[in-house]
Amino acid sequence: YKTEANYVKFYNLYHSWVLRWMLYLFIAIDLALAMFEKPANPDMLWPIGATMSVEVLCLLFFLFRFCHAVYFSIPRIFWRDTKNILILAIIVLTFLDMICFLIWDNVAHDTNPIRWSRPLRPLFIINFSDGKQIRRAFRNIRRTVPEILNILVLFFLSIALFALLALKLFNKRNLTYPDGTPYFKEFFDSIWDLYVLVTTANNPDVMMPAYDESNWFAFFFIIYIIICLYIFMSIILAAIYYNYRNNLKNEIRASVYGKRKKLGEAFELLKVDKGGDQMVVTYQTWCRLLKKVIPKKSQAHIDLLMKILDTDMNHQIERKEFLQLADLLQLELSEVTDRMTFLERYIPTFYNSTISRGLKIGVRHKAFRYFFDFLIFVNAWFIGFDVDKADWFFLAMFTVEILLKLYTFGPKEFFVRFWNSFDFLVVFSAVIASAIEAAEGASREEFKTLDLLLVLRVLRLVKIFGSIQRFKVVLQTIINIGPSIFTYGGVIFVFYYIFAIIGMEIFSGKFDYYGYETEEGDESHFCGNPKLNGTAFFKFQYCNNNFNDFLKSLVILFELTVVNQWHVIASGFVAVTSKAARIYFFMFHLTCVVIVLNIFIAFILEAFILEYTIDKSGKLESCVETKIK
């Protein structure tokens, strides 16, 4: 970036939280448009003009943001960065697409004009510079794919080979599936059936006709499953895990190197010649710097940080010490100054009286916790056997518990603990829900929205998990890796968005859910499409799984991610279009399940093992801790 004062101001403005949150907001709005564009739920459908003007607004903001970045960046570096070029390309393409669409729509409205740039929208999430985590995940995927391509090709060749074998074995036997469809009659159908088998979705159905014919045919399928499912799929996971670990190592190395380089540059700017060859940062410079970086912290805090960094206690910071600054700033240091609670400060005479102190000792006692844990357990029992009578008693007890804890520990200490906040939230919403329920009285017909709140009361049970030490470790691990899981949620969302938009363009409106008690001759019979008559898709009552609006598309894609019955869902769409529809479902499975999901599992493996290793050795933060001690 350009380092002149003028540009730095713009740089700071660019990274100000107002503009950043506006960017997030506009990206969210842009993505949310898919819910209101055709095809959509009729209640939520907006006219084309409305959605397009909102989109233009978003694009203009993106363009503004882009120009802003151009202004303070060094052009040579800026234009070499793929992500910047991609942003500009997407903006231009979207504008082009909108113009094309308007012309097409005016000239030939009936030919169902297509907005082909919509799948590009989620790329904004990746390419704007704040989505660093997601970009890193994508980079990881991009680097892993070529490495596992060998194995994937070999895998598909094996499937093709087995398909040939199956064709040879079963072709002449004229077997059929229970619903009468032919059994291994064509090569490409065989490949499809065997690919589905490798996802286990049609096991054991695909085997049964042959197995009924002769028991020995079971061998063919068992060998196939062992080779292609257990061995190949595990090897794909292993290869992904191996590459993921390597890429991660390289990423971390590069990022540490980058950080040190930046810090080194900063040191060069701040250093003062102390005499001899020693260059140092003085205490005064340090204070001015830290005041800029963390303006909210007290002088004592800044002094403390200096003391931690300054290992040789000479009140100056050498280059080697300065390089640890970034790690240091990441640490959360809580200042232990005002432990006085609100009540202690304002009514000390009462708060420190004998009764009050006795109460506080009681609340801090083990028995207090055990008693309420036991109460939760009893409550669980009541909920399990659907006894609603004692609900008010339990609610009152838990409210009292929270109030007592608040009284004893004070709100600050109380809410710092995850389980307390969780408890407060759950009990508080349960109280509200119960109050509303009581107000509604006997009119229990309207429980549709209300009981969602009531159900929350059951979540109190999670507290039991939190109070047992051995579960705490596992839960802590889950909570620790939680944020990173959200990153992968973002990655999956990008893929989902793209596939959902494409899916809606291809499959929307082919059928719909009207219930299954329709009569013959009705428009809505067989979900409104007679081609579904007799298909497994219809028999399983899957009509509500369709691409008729954006949210439903996301749900169906999630179902496809879970894999089970995905071939039945695919078969429904094949029935209303053509066998080429299989390509869409195959592509989705390959990208989202085989690759992205395995990378997600690789990530969890690595994160979990790291957590475990740290948990047992406790190396992190040790440098700072030793210093503090």
Add this chain to the structure above:
Amino acid sequence: YKTEANYVKFYNLYHSWVLRWMLYLFIAIDLALAMFEKPANPDMLWPIGATMSVEVLCLLFFLFRFCHAVYFSIPRIFWRDTKNILILAIIVLTFLDMICFLIWDNVAHDTNPIRWSRPLRPLFIINFSDGKQIRRAFRNIRRTVPEILNILVLFFLSIALFALLALKLFNKRNLTYPDGTPYFKEFFDSIWDLYVLVTTANNPDVMMPAYDESNWFAFFFIIYIIICLYIFMSIILAAIYYNYRNNLKNEIRASVYGKRKKLGEAFELLKVDKGGDQMVVTYQTWCRLLKKVIPKKSQAHIDLLMKILDTDMNHQIERKEFLQLADLLQLELSEVTDRMTFLERYIPTFYNSTISRGLKIGVRHKAFRYFFDFLIFVNAWFIGFDVDKADWFFLAMFTVEILLKLYTFGPKEFFVRFWNSFDFLVVFSAVIASAIEAAEGASREEFKTLDLLLVLRVLRLVKIFGSIQRFKVVLQTIINIGPSIFTYGGVIFVFYYIFAIIGMEIFSGKFDYYGYETEEGDESHFCGNPKLNGTAFFKFQYCNNNFNDFLKSLVILFELTVVNQWHVIASGFVAVTSKAARIYFFMFHLTCVVIVLNIFIAFILEAFILEYTIDKSGKLESCVETKIK
């Protein structure tokens, strides 16, 4: 072990290959008995007397083997070893059981007497001292389970919690599944449904009724799947992998330590005082020792090994050098003396003539290989489109290829390469199959057994994979970890055997496969059990999945391992017995899929990563290689 000469003789006898193979044979016979005992295929059913006398024979041999081991072992150590005690216990229990059975059978034959000791049989595989690999795998499982117990308990508690939530949410809505069964009405049914969902087997069916009622209910299932399937299952895999790796490390450390200790003891016995403090093994002792250990190798070989070990070239082996002996003996050193082929030795004038040499150069040329790879590809095309006309041409060509290669390289060099042997096997069997086919002539009705052989011709295609370098690496990895995969095959088999025997005792004879075109009123209608009427099990035509004989039990257990539709299979057996049958299927899933299969995946992960790392750095054998160079 006792080290007196007399006992050593018995020790050697105990480990002689005749007695060891007899042990394997008797174990195999003992296990195979399950195929001939009731319940079994009527063709294979033996009378009780026959199977029991064979079993007594096996047991007597095991007892003999046991006493043999007792004789030369030090009692204190021998009786402290769990595996010895287990063997004795199993033998005693089995005899007891047989006596009980005979009495029970004579007194009350109609009450269906039970041979309860049969599930113990596979324990012989583990506990006889030759099954070291399998015992190690079991030890690994035994050590891993307690470590993941926390997570499993938390996992089941989460399922219970979600089941409560589901009950609260759906109980009052009176929804039903498409076949009319109630939807989340009872707590234990809810737990079962949600446990099945975590295996993905009833996705999306379990969601559809709620989803049809209100689209927002999809959230409940999506959150459940994300938490319990994607996060918990990945963490279980991670925990298993982590513990597996640790256990493996400990195992290897212990085994290396044990090996060094044994070698150290051997060195103490063989050493000669050389003067000073130096103890060495002399060249003469070395030759005598190696002559005993590897009697088949030449003197040159023994000298070479000595030269490799003797790093300081003083013709004596120090203690440090001696400790590497075991690693050295593991290496395959091929002697490169007689590279002359059979033909070269017996008809050298012809073999070395100009024409012959030209031919050999041609065969060694790249174009030769490419031509035949291309031919295989064309052949694949023909097979794929079921053109049988050119079969003879291709077969002839491939036979010529093999003959030419045999001529050029000689049989020794030819068969050393895996792909050549594979090729030879495939083409050779294809020739035989085609010859039989030709002899049979037009009577193509009898192709049942023959076309199994014909199908083998398709396997020639695998050769293409082997001739592409990048696939070779992956295939080599698979081949390298192959033997260890068999170990896990053994582990799985032990579990399968136990579950199969128990399953046969509980479920055999409840129904059978008679085809599905039976008529009402027939004995065989609804697979011989009217309770199956209307169940999904019957609709999917799963009747051939039953526990009516041992092999079928293995097949059904394999289907359960693949997981898909396992709840439908379970529902069939629930229909003909009671809901308690679910416990059997749940236990099988938990042990074989959640634990054993994840350990298998952990093993593949580790083995694959190891192979990859070695492949890229090539560290192994480097010590010996540097010496040789």
